Amino acid sequence: MSNLFRDRSPYSWSLRVGTGRRVLDLPLIAWLTVIWNLLWGTLSWGNLVNGVLVAVAVCLAFPLPAVDLGLRLRPLGILRLGAYLLYDMFSSSVQVTRQIFADDPSHAAVVAVPLRSRSDLMLTATAVAVSNVPGGSIIEVRRATATVFLHVLDADDPGAIDSARRSVWRMEELVARAFGTAEDIARVARPAPDPEGDPSP
Numbered sequence: 001m002s003n004l005f006r007d008r009s010p011y012s013w014s015l016r017v018g019t020g021r022r023v024l025d026l027p028l029i030a031w032l033t034v035i036w037n038l039l040w041g042t043l044s045w046g047n048l049v050n051g052v053l054v055a056v057a058v059c060l061a062f063p064l065p066a067v068d069l070g071l072r073l074r075p076l077g078i079l080r081l082g083a084y085l086l087y088d089m090f091s092s093s094v095q096v097t098r099q100i101f102a103d104d105p106s107h108a109a110v111v112a113v114p115l116r117s118r119s120d121l122m123l124t125a126t127a128v129a130v131s132n133v134p135g136g137s138i139i140e141v142r143r144a145t146a147t148v149f150l151h152v153l154d155a156d157d158p159g160a161i162d163s164a165r166r167s168v169w170r171m172e173e174l175v176a177r178a179f180g181t182a183e184d185i186a187r188v189a190r191p192a193p194d195p196e197g198d199p200s201p
Contacts, residue, residue: 029056036054071121073179084174088167092134108153110152113168166192
């Protein structure tokens, strides 16, 4: 049996050393390598290789437990999420500008949107992604029920509220397909939950 084997996280490897084991966490090694190069102040092949060697030595000398944050990097999903964010930012900016110059002021509302994913990472990433789009800011997140509360500008139209909820669910799906585990992706593939049963803030 090999002394080097894959851990729970796809970005971690475990190395058997005698009766114990050491975890080689790739994101930690990358971060320590960046710190090493920043300390030297010069980016060169020598500093890069030495940074990796020092980072591996630190991981072996000071072992940490393997931690799976539930983060997966899916390049195609990341591209789709980025493209959707750019499109949503542009279209939402046009809508907000139109509402600013409209004769009749629109009424705002706070809308509860229950999410399908129960992961803290997916909940946080979805809330951050939605808040980056003009006109739709998250004002509260309830971890216990995986519910976000969205501030909607144009609340006079019931269709606008439904559209805001669908936009959050679409963002949740794109975030899960970009950074989520297989379980997260399976959850967001389910039908959207009924928002009527959720308590108001």
